[in-house]
Amino acid sequence: MAKPRSPIAPATHAAVPAAIDAIEVAYDRILRQLGEDPRRDGLRKTPERVAKSLRYLTKGYHQDVNKVLNGALFSVAYDEMVIVRDIEVFSLCEHHLLPFFGRCHVAYLPRRKVIGLSKIPRLVDVFAHRLQVQERLTTQIAQTIMEKVRPQGVGVIIEARHLCMIMRGVEKQNSVAVTSAMLGVFRDSAQTRQEFLNLVRSRQTA
Numbered sequence: 001m002a003k004p005r006s007p008i009a010p011a012t013h014a015a016v017p018a019a020i021d022a023i024e025v026a027y028d029r030i031l032r033q034l035g036e037d038p039r040r041d042g043l044r045k046t047p048e049r050v051a052k053s054l055r056y057l058t059k060g061y062h063q064d065v066n067k068v069l070n071g072a073l074f075s076v077a078y079d080e081m082v083i084v085r086d087i088e089v090f091s092l093c094e095h096h097l098l099p100f101f102g103r104c105h106v107a108y109l110p111r112r113k114v115i116g117l118s119k120i121p122r123l124v125d126v127f128a129h130r131l132q133v134q135e136r137l138t139t140q141i142a143q144t145i146m147e148k149v150r151p152q153g154v155g156v157i158i159e160a161r162h163l164c165m166i167m168r169g170v171e172k173q174n175s176v177a178v179t180s181a182m183l184g185v186f187r188d189s190a191q192t193r194q195e196f197l198n199l200v201r202s203r204q205t206a
Ligand SMILES: [Zn+2]
Pocket: 093, 094, 095, 096, 097, 098, 162, 164, 165
């Protein structure tokens, strides 16, 4: 996000177009290193497109969880499990900068407070739009809900396919990586954990 140049700042790079972008320059170089010609028709705008796309896919670095959750905490007498399942997740693995994608299931057992249901997918999005490993993404979602909503416990499961494994032939095409984070009663009570797992699995027959 380039800030408009201050009119009083000295024009030290007068010859450089204002739209110059370090990521675009880098991708122009990468294309050349790959033996391509970044000037040919199909590639002429590629560095610009990739830069824009990468900024979008990592916009979570500039998003504040507190702002996302702001005003969405409600006091209630409800103390049964809240579950939002099959949240679509798209992220980039930090080891290869290739996508991993799948579904995320989030549950918590409230303690007097609940959070607006639509905020949970948004929270998942904030962390997914950063360079990630699936394990850390899972933990960050769980810990944030634990910290901000202060429930009795949280469970998060992510099931995802990693293009860095599939495209490079490291794993079979259909392999799915499953990660989970269980905090509070989801960690301490086998019954609570089981209820969560049953609710997640019931989607297959629903
Ligand atoms: Zn990877």
